[in-house]
Amino acid sequence: MKGVGPTTPAASQPPLLEKEGRSSRGAVRAEVLLWLAQRASAAVLGIAVLIHLATMSYAVRGGISAAEILARTRGSLGWLLFYGVFVLAVAVHVPIGLRTIAQEWAGWRGAGLDVIVVAIAFALLALGWRAVWAVCA
Amino acid sequence: MSASLLQVRVWRGGATGAFRSYEVPRRESQTVLDVVTYIQRRLEPGLAYRFACRVGMCGSCAMTVNGVARWTCRTHVAKAVVHDTLEIAPLANLPVIRDLVTDMREFFDKWARAKGRFVPTATRRDDFAVVCPDRPERRAADAAIECIGCGVCYASCDVVRWNPAYLGPAALNRAWTLVNDVRDGDHRTRLAAVAGDAGCHACHTQMGCTERCPKEIAPTASIAGLKRATARAAVKGEL
Numbered sequence: 623m624k625g626v627g628p629t630t631p632a633a634s635q636p637p638l639l640e641k642e643g644r645s646s647r648g649a650v651r652a653e654v655l656l657w658l659a660q661r662a663s664a665a666v667l668g669i670a671v672l673i674h675l676a677t678m679s680y681a682v683r684g685g686i687s688a689a690e691i692l693a694r695t696r697g698s699l700g701w702l703l704f705y706g707v708f709v710l711a712v713a714v715h716v717p718i719g720l721r722t723i724a725q726e727w728a729g730w731r732g733a734g735l736d737v738i739v740v741a742i743a744f745a746l747l748a749l750g751w752r753a754v755w756a757v758c759a
Numbered sequence: 760m761s762a763s764l765l766q767v768r769v770w771r772g773g774a775t776g777a778f779r780s781y782e783v784p785r786r787e788s789q790t791v792l793d794v795v796t797y798i799q800r801r802l803e804p805g806l807a808y809r810f811a812c813r814v815g816m817c818g819s820c821a822m823t824v825n826g827v828a829r830w831t832c833r834t835h836v837a838k839a840v841v842h843d844t845l846e847i848a849p850l851a852n853l854p855v856i857r858d859l860v861t862d863m864r865e866f867f868d869k870w871a872r873a874k875g876r877f878v879p880t881a882t883r884r885d886d887f888a889v890v891c892p893d894r895p896e897r898r899a900a901d902a903a904i905e906c907i908g909c910g911v912c913y914a915s916c917d918v919v920r921w922n923p924a925y926l927g928p929a930a931l932n933r934a935w936t937l938v939n940d941v942r943d944g945d946h947r948t949r950l951a952a953v954a955g956d957a958g959c960h961a962c963h964t965q966m967g968c969t970e971r972c973p974k975e976i977a978p979t980a981s982i983a984g985l986k987r988a989t990a991r992a993a994v995k996g997e998l
């Protein structure tokens with residue numbers, strides 16, 4: 623007699639886990655972790671952009687020169703850390719977003735796309751940190 | 760006002776076809792399904808459409824009425840009519856078989872792909888499971904369980920339209936009820952099946968589904984729940 627419905631024991635179900643390959647499961651996990659990194663970096667950016675804009679509009683009241691900015695930022699560990707984290711969040715957030723846009727709007731997927739967005743991530747990180755170092759060190 | 764007539768434009772044909780116009784007498788408490796039935800019985804015997812229960816239980820009567828996906832048996836003409844005119848088309852985002860009948864196979868295949876089937880852990884020799892109605896999981900499942908599978912959410916979702924692989928609100932909502940079913944034995948496979956860019960992570964929270972669901976379910980909330988559950992599983996290495 624074949625069991626049907628809620629009385630069927632779990633053992634008689636097809637072994638679903640085995641059918642999905644290990645690599646595809648790893649890929650699913652990677653996608654979800656990317657999504658999580660996107661959310662977490664967005665949260666950091668939300669706060670960082672606010673602080674950035676508030677500081678700028680406060681600092682430039684009545685005009686400001688490059689020399690005056692540098693006088694405030696040079697040797698400031700606080701600004702170095704703040705903008706260091708800001709750049710890191712950008713370097714995480716932007717490439718993941720671009721990757722999603724490429725997938726959704728251009729139907730572009732695969733290793734080639736991943737290589738490009740990783741390159742964009744490192745470029746943003748390098749350029750951003752270089753600028754932060756130049757202003758704060 | 761016995762002279763009151765409805766101007767009704769009905770889709771005839773398959774993927775290609777045209778609207779054809781009919782005049783239907785206006786009646787009190789008339790539903791859109793009443794209008795379609797009138798046309799089929801009196802004016803156009805060849806008109807193809809689906810219905811079964813007429814009381815909002817079976818989910819077979821959904822159509823696009825004046826551009827909006829609706830369950831026609833529970834939609835009064837008064838609610839949908841514009842200038843005494845109704846335009847009735849098959850549901851969007853599904854292949855049209857003929858006239859108002861769509862091919863629902865892909866819609867339901869996606870329920871299967873989302874592992875929308877209960878995987879029992881008990882046998883017939885076990886006693887009934889006792890699930891406390893106050894448990895958070897039970898409440899979450901309750902909020903999503905009344906789906907009748909009409910496809911209105913699927914037809915109202917822009918992500919379904921541009922990403923054909925997307926499982927869609929109904930299948931993901933079903934998966935969410937099972938993720939919250941404490942008797943189910945295969946949460947892990949299900950979470951893996953609903954993650955990624957064909958699954959819950961494709962949702963842009965546009966809430967077309969939640970806006971249109973005739974049962975007032977919020978698939979968007981279910982999908983958000985799946986995002987949280989899959990994130991938790993991914994962090995723990997359980998995906």
Ligand code: FES
Nearest residue numbers: 813817818820832
């Ligand atoms: S005919 Fe059953 S839901 Fe409308």
